[in-house]
Amino acid sequence: MTDRIIERSPNDPAKKEMNPLLKFALELGPLLVFFFANSRGEDIAARFPVLQELGGPLFIATALFMAALSISLAISWAVQKTLPMMPLVSGVVVILFGGLTLYLQDETFIKMKPTIVNGLFAAILLGGLFFGKSLLGYVFDQAFKLDAEGWRKLTLNWGLYFVFLAVVNEVVWRNFSTDFWVAFKVWATMPITVIFMLTQYPMIRRHALEPNGAGEK
Incomplete structure (x- = not known):
């Protein structure tokens, strides 16, 4: 039985590691479900008539x-006996705004969700830096180990990138169709993020710790 709900800090030796592929699948899987259901909503509703009461494909x-x-969070709990911080924050916002979307039958709320989530992540990361905490270690500590300055720089860069994503989402959903917004959310955001991550690689290499090194995060 665990004594905590949220995942342990990156430097905590008691933190249980998760398979990176499983972690990636749990984070990307719900987004793919969203895209597939939106693109095939009418077929899904025809096969499962009870879903027709929810409304159109987006609902x-x-x-x-x-x-x-x-389900993704439940699997994380079953494997880790803790909940990952970033997906948990995203999940709370998704359930809140998704619930409003379904209850009010207004797709505006679910379209605003990425703006709120990315803005919240930016506030968490940049606010953490303000108080001297490099919180990005909770996300990437299984991928690489950095010294304290490296985590600070990476946290700052990701905080600013989340601000960028929030602004882009506002521009897209307010000026383009729902189908374009969904396609952009799934198929454009990920490549843009991969490109951004590649630009961070030289800095990550400069601040990487040796395998046996230990650094503050």
């Missing part, structure tokens, strides 16, 4: 997205 996709994210 069906929203409900299935909420379910998939809940």
